Each structure stands twice: as structure tokens, then as C-alpha cells.
Amino acid sequence: MPELNVGGKTFQVKEGITVLAALQNLGMWKLRNSVSGEARGALCGMGVCYECRLQVDGKTEKTCQVIVQQNMQVMLNAD
Numbered sequence: 213m214p215e216l217n218v219g220g221k222t223f224q225v226k227e228g229i230t231v232l233a234a235l236q237n238l239g240m241w242k243l244r245n246s247v248s249g250e251a252r253g254a255l256c257g258m259g260v261c262y263e264c265r266l267q268v269d270g271k272t273e274k275t276c277q278v279i280v281q282q283n284m285q286v287m288l289n290a291d
């Protein structure tokens with residue numbers, strides 16, 4: 213099982229799933245806040261809406277399109 217680091221905490225997650233799926237499996241449905249402070253999370257799950265975008269290994273990524281790799285670093289609320 214790969215390990216995913218989310219905001220400084222390490223979690224073991226299923227292999228072969230997206231970063232978004234891994235986060236949701238961990239109960240992390242809120243990914244960030246909008247500019248007005250509202251909670252935001254994934255909408256489409258297929259790379260269209262950009263609502264799942266987060267910093268992954270230092271780059272902004274659509275997490276529904278990125279497969280988990282060992283020791284990935286994910287930052288919530290880092291738009």
C-alpha cells in the first residue's frame with residue numbers, strides 16, 4: 213500500500229486509485245475554501261470542473277486525474 217502525506221500526516225492508501233479517491237476514503241471531502249471562505253470539494257470527478265485542485269508534490273493538480281504514488285505530498289487549502 214502506498215503512503216500518502218496529507219498536510220504533514222501520513223496515511224496508507226489503496227494502490228491504483230486517484231489522489232481524490234484516497235482523500236475521500238480518508239473522509240476528506242472538503243479540500244479547500246473558496247475566496248469567500250466556503251468549503252469546496254470535488255464535483256465532477258472526471259477532470260472538468262477543477263474543484264479538486266490541490267498542491268501535489270509542489271504542483272497544482274486536478275486530484276481526480278492523478279494516481280497515488282508512494283510518498284506523494286498533498287497540501288489541503290493550498291490553492
Ligand code: FES
Nearest residue numbers: 257259261262276
Ligand atoms: S473533480 Fe472535477 S476536475 Fe476533479
